[in-house]
Every structure is written in C-alpha cells, then in structure tokens.
Amino acid sequence: MFLFKLALKNLKRRKKRTFIMALILATAVISFLLLDSLMIGMMDLSFGNVIDFETPHIEIAQKEFFAEIDDDEEPPLEQAFIPEQSKLAELREIEGFRALTSVIDFSATFIAGRYDFPVLVRAIDEESFKAVFKHHEHLEKGEFISAGDSGVVIGKDLAEFFNLDIGDYYTLRFRDKDNYYSTLEGEIKGIISTPHPEVNQRTVLAARDQAVGRLAVAENSITQLMLRLENRDQALNKADLLAADFAETDFEVRSYRDASEMLVAIEAWGYLETYFILALILLVGAIGIVNAVVLSALERVEEIGMMKAMGLKEKEIVKVFVIEAGGIGVVGALLGSFLGGILNFFFVKYGFSLEGLWNPEALGLPLSGRLYGSWSLSSFSFIFIFVIIITVIASIIPAYWAARKDPADAIHHK
Structure with a gap:
C-alpha cells in the first residue's frame, strides 16, 4: 500500500506530464474505438445489403x-x-x-x-x-x-x-x-x-x-x-x-x-489496418512512457538514493515506477474510453450518409446508404486492458535503470 501511495503522490506532483502522456494514450484508445465501430458498421451495412438483395x-x-x-x-x-x-x-x-x-x-x-x-x-x-x-x-x-x-x-x-x-x-x-x-x-x-x-x-x-x-x-x-x-x-x-x-x-x-468472399477479405484487411494504426499510436505512447520514467528518475536521483539508503530494495523501487506508468495507462484508458464512448454514441445514434463519399457502383461493393457505428463491449475491454499492459511493459527497463543507481552516488548527485 505504501508503494501505491508513493506512486500516486509522484503522479500528482507531475500533473502536466501525466496529463500529456495520458492524452497520447487516450488518442490511441479513441482512434481504436471509432475505427472498430466504423469497421463493424461497414460490415453490418455491407452484409445486410448482401442478405437483403443478393444472397440471404x-x-x-x-x-x-x-x-x-x-x-x-x-x-x-x-x-x-x-x-x-x-x-x-x-x-x-x-x-x-x-x-x-x-x-x-x-x-x-x-x-x-x-x-x-x-x-x-x-x-x-x-x-x-x-x-x-x-x-x-x-x-x-x-x-x-x-x-x-x-x-x-x-x-x-x-x-x-x-x-x-x-x-x-x-x-x-x-x-x-x-x-x-x-x-x-x-x-x-x-x-x-x-x-x-x-x-x-x-x-x-x-x-x-x-x-x-x-x-x-x-x-x-x-x-x-x-x-x-x-x-x-x-x-x-x-x-x-x-x-x-x-x-x-x-x-x-x-x-x-x-457467398461474399470479397467482403470477408475486406473485413480482415480492415481490422488489420485498425490494429496497425493502434500499434503506431501506442508505440508513440510507449516511447513517451519510457521518456517519462527516465525524466522522473533523473529528477528524483537523490530521492531514489534516500529510498535505497532507508532499506527499499531495487524491486520495490521498480514497482514504484511501474505503478506510476500503470497509473498513467489507467488515466489514459479511462479518458479515451469516456471520450470515445461519447463520440461513438453520436455515431451509433445518428450515423452519416455515404452519399458523395465514394461511388459504390465504381467500387462494386454493397456499401451505400447511411452508415451507423456499433457498440462492442469486448473492444472497450480489450483496449482498456491493452493500454495498461503496454504502459507497464514500457516502463520496466527504465525503471530497473533508475533503481540500480548506487545510493551514495545518488544522494550526492548534483
């Protein structure tokens, strides 16, 4: 419990950095949720048109x-x-x-x-x-x-x-x-x-x-x-x-x-693109987490030395940094899920017309009419947990780097 309180205190001390990193992660969450909703909506519309007019x-x-x-x-x-x-x-x-x-x-x-x-x-x-x-x-x-x-x-x-x-x-x-x-x-x-x-x-x-x-x-x-x-x-x-x-x-x-092999292939490629975009955004977020941990360690070198001098073990100091990173992940996931949910609510309720966006006749795809989003609890759960896991994993190596500093050198660090 002490380690959690210490990590939470450190997050509050650096609110601006915490918010910026959480915002980057929230962007990944929002992008994934909206793209996933879009893909589900597109496939629902396309397969619905196939069922209603071509193959039941x-x-x-x-x-x-x-x-x-x-x-x-x-x-x-x-x-x-x-x-x-x-x-x-x-x-x-x-x-x-x-x-x-x-x-x-x-x-x-x-x-x-x-x-x-x-x-x-x-x-x-x-x-x-x-x-x-x-x-x-x-x-x-x-x-x-x-x-x-x-x-x-x-x-x-x-x-x-x-x-x-x-x-x-x-x-x-x-x-x-x-x-x-x-x-x-x-x-x-x-x-x-x-x-x-x-x-x-x-x-x-x-x-x-x-x-x-x-x-x-x-x-x-x-x-x-x-x-x-x-x-x-x-x-x-x-x-x-x-x-x-x-x-x-x-x-x-x-x-x-x-009977719709082309649509099935498009569906697979669409989800692949969604996860690729998610990976790129989370990569930026992971790099940011590494930088945040390193900067936090550099700012708190003397503090780390004092903690080690007071008897805290390396793994306990590592836990503090990992918990901090996990906290940023939780904030980012919550913020992204909340904002993504609000945006998706309007997408699901009102949708948007595909008229003028592309020519379905030229594409040869049964994708025309009004496109609506879709709710997927599994997608919300997946991205929430995945973002936290990514932030925790990204923080482990820099956390060990920070925890291995010599107590005497750290206390006299300038």
Whole structure:
C-alpha cells in the first residue's frame, strides 16, 4: 500500500506530464474505438445489403452450380433440380426459420433498341421472394412483378444506361438448358433503386413461370433454395449444421459469408489496418512512457538514493515506477474510453450518409446508404486492458535503470 501511495503522490506532483502522456494514450484508445465501430458498421451495412438483395442467410444448390459460379462462369442451367417436398418441410422446421424462396438464376443479354448488356436474370415467385428479399421496398417506379407477368423489374442504373422507362420494351437473349438460343420479350414493369450497386446495374427480376417455359427445364425446377432466418449470427450456426446434413448428397449449403468472399477479405484487411494504426499510436505512447520514467528518475536521483539508503530494495523501487506508468495507462484508458464512448454514441445514434463519399457502383461493393457505428463491449475491454499492459511493459527497463543507481552516488548527485 505504501508503494501505491508513493506512486500516486509522484503522479500528482507531475500533473502536466501525466496529463500529456495520458492524452497520447487516450488518442490511441479513441482512434481504436471509432475505427472498430466504423469497421463493424461497414460490415453490418455491407452484409445486410448482401442478405437483403443478393444472397440471404442460407443458400442451397447443387455443388457443381456453386463451383461454376465461384469460377466466374455463367449459372449452369443443367444443375437445376426439383426440390423434395419432404426436404422443404424439414427446412421450414429449422429453429429461427422465417421464410424460404426458390429461384432460377441464368445469364442473359439485355437488349433495348440498338444496345445490349450482359445481365443476371433471377426468375422468382413473387410472394415467397418478398418474404426473403427487400427489392420491392425499393421500387422507384412502376410495379413489382407477379405470377404470369411477361414484364421485368430492372435496376435504376440499368434503366439509365438504356434510357428506359416504365412501359418500354426489352428483349432477353440467352441459351437454354439444351444450349439453344431463346428469348423473353415484354415491357419494363418496374424500376428499383437499392443500396446494392450490383443489383442496380446487372440484375433483372422476371416471373419464374414465364421463364421456365423458355429455359427447357422442368416446370418445378430451380437452381437455388434461399432461406431467411431471424438473424445473421444464427444463420452461420445453422448453415454449418445443414452443411453436415447435406454432406453425403450432391448439394451444398452456403451462408451469406461464404457467398461474399470479397467482403470477408475486406473485413480482415480492415481490422488489420485498425490494429496497425493502434500499434503506431501506442508505440508513440510507449516511447513517451519510457521518456517519462527516465525524466522522473533523473529528477528524483537523490530521492531514489534516500529510498535505497532507508532499506527499499531495487524491486520495490521498480514497482514504484511501474505503478506510476500503470497509473498513467489507467488515466489514459479511462479518458479515451469516456471520450470515445461519447463520440461513438453520436455515431451509433445518428450515423452519416455515404452519399458523395465514394461511388459504390465504381467500387462494386454493397456499401451505400447511411452508415451507423456499433457498440462492442469486448473492444472497450480489450483496449482498456491493452493500454495498461503496454504502459507497464514500457516502463520496466527504465525503471530497473533508475533503481540500480548506487545510493551514495545518488544522494550526492548534483
């Protein structure tokens, strides 16, 4: 207790130096907390857009279908299948199940006037599709497709590229399952503007009952089963369980993360950058702690000599300096956590719009809309403890240097 009181007294004697060093450490804490909140918010927004507009929580298809998609090839219609009703019933009994829809994905050339553009056509059943995805909530013009429609819903960017509006005519040219050319024609029924640039640029939604007849596949054929659960964390666990159930079959189960390898890689690099920035700031803080201990020792050479002459051992003097450094770490961690928490509160509550910050279409990432921060108790706990540990470790060597001075020389030091 005596050593703690002595260390605290020394910190109070040098308030200005203590505050400056604590402020440097607080800067590291604030930077880490805000960057971590930003990364979590970005990933939440990106994966949320993937789940709502591209790949839901869980996706099931033939293994060869996923293999060709992963190789950037066209969705293979020969991998279409008719789902067993018993299996569909089992999927609906999964804990946390909310909705299920079946789709047929195929590549086509979108033609309007003299121009054409490669697109992904997703043939859907309206009611079940609306329960899994949120395209209909972002309808900008016209109506959403329904069973029997020959019309299609396209993205805003695709409509602008062709200068199309509701009621304009289109043609979709594609190869069917037997590799023969076929077409779908009709009117533009709806135009959507979603937070997912790929959907706005390259996705065409068509009625499944209209597409099936032109694709040379069986009436009830689909290429993917798509499930929406209560939340994404639950989805990862259920996807693993379903993958084990389907392991001995020709089917494969993927979660939304499995289908978003680029986002997963960006997430990993983002956290790596966050920790790199943290390391740089803490390095400056550690150097400052070393300087603070050395300066404190030089200012208190005679005091150190007196303490050793009074019987204090080297390790006890070391403890005094280490406790002082730890105290600076605690002050810095508390200050940084407090200020970081206040700033993050506004970030979480109000967020900020990504409009104008970058072009999501050019990046090709599902990152648009309004970005909000996130609370992470583990991040607050980690940075608080980590800062204290760094300051303590940084003080050990200069503390030993100070404690090893000869008592007689130290007392007569000038």
